[in-house]
Amino acid sequence: MIKVGLVGYGKAGKAVANVLAQDERFELCWIARRSNKPTATEIPVTRLNKATFSDWLEQYPVDAIVDFSDSEAVLEYGDAVRQRGLILVSAISSYPPETMAYIRDLGQDIRVMSSPNITLGINFLMLAARLLRHIAPFADVGIVEQHFRDKSEVSGTAKRIAETLEVDEDDITSLRLGGIIGHHEVIFGFPHQTVRLIHDSIRREAFGTGAAFALTLLATRPAGLYSYEELLLDMLRQELQGNGEIQGVHA
Numbered sequence: 001m002i003k004v005g006l007v008g009y010g011k012a013g014k015a016v017a018n019v020l021a022q023d024e025r026f027e028l029c030w031i032a033r034r035s036n037k038p039t040a041t042e043i044p045v046t047r048l049n050k051a052t053f054s055d056w057l058e059q060y061p062v063d064a065i066v067d068f069s070d071s072e073a074v075l076e077y078g079d080a081v082r083q084r085g086l087i088l089v090s091a092i093s094s095y096p097p098e099t100m101a102y103i104r105d106l107g108q109d110i111r112v113m114s115s116p117n118i119t120l121g122i123n124f125l126m127l128a129a130r131l132l133r134h135i136a137p138f139a140d141v142g143i144v145e146q147h148f149r150d151k152s153e154v155s156g157t158a159k160r161i162a163e164t165l166e167v168d169e170d171d172i173t174s175l176r177l178g179g180i181i182g183h184h185e186v187i188f189g190f191p192h193q194t195v196r197l198i199h200d201s202i203r204r205e206a207f208g209t210g211a212a213f214a215l216t217l218l219a220t221r222p223a224g225l226y227s228y229e230e231l232l233l234d235m236l237r238q239e240l241q242g243n244g245e246i247q248g249v250h251a
Contacts, residue, residue: 002026002087002215005062007048007077008069009033012091012204016068017043019208026212030060032077034069050076054083063087064218066211071095078106087111089214091118091207093156107225111218115228116156118210121199122184123228126161127236129186129197130229133165140189141167146175147182157184 004026006017013031020028021043030044032053039045046056048069057080064087067073071092081088088106093116095103106112115123133141143165145158158172161184182201187194201207210228217231 002064002219003029003062004215005030005032005057005060005065007032007065007067007073009035009039009045010068012207013068015204016066016208016211017041019205019212020066023212025216029062030056032056034073048073048076050079053077054080057084064089064215066215067092068207071099074099074103074106078102082106082109085110087215087218088113089118089211089218090114091211092116094159104225107223110223111221111226112224113214113218113226113228113231115214116160117182118214118228119199119201119206120210120213120232121206122157122201123210123232125184125186125197125199126164127229127232129161129188130164132188132195132197136188136190139195141165142173142187142189143167143171144173144175144185144187145183146177146180148180149176149178151176155182155184157182161186 002025004020006013006028009017009031017028017031020026028043030046031039031041032046032048034048036047044060053076065077065081067088067090071094074090088110090103090113103112103114143158143161145155147155154169154172154174159169162169162172181204184199186197214228214231217235
């Protein structure tokens, strides 16, 4: 069983907490958040603070940390995580360059997975899109992303897809509509056919199953900074060679 600490307890964090707490492979030991607001959970909760975080880890030791907070939180807990050799799964949509450099440095000593979208489906979509782009570099490519009304910026996942496929970010089509959690679509236009790769996040619990998948794979890896795609590709390679079993996903 992997003991886990969760950083961040917004809408996504709450959904992730529900998934991890119900998965027999994990023990959700605590939640750290910036807010002092009351939290309706029996799990121990602390306020994220660099000065006190090491003491918190001494009182509530864990094997791994899952971060669903903000781009600056890692600067509060990163040193303590490095000192203890913990696993870090980061689901932050984007980091400033200097913070990303800090995360790369953490990867010299510990196992780190950083991805702007931690759902298994979207990372499989990116892997499939990259393969099709390699097979048919002549095809036209369009990227569409749809999210909830209050999301102002262009999806970090869509930007990542564009970067992977060498598509200009200005060519991403964005829609903001009530009731949509997250929709990403990659369209390949051929002379006589089209191929559409689509991923829809139906519930935020998909982030939790994605985090569980990443934790399971990272537990078997050496220190390093990994992308979700790298973990997924390595697992698929083992599966195709008949040397591995798919263990990371539970229904």
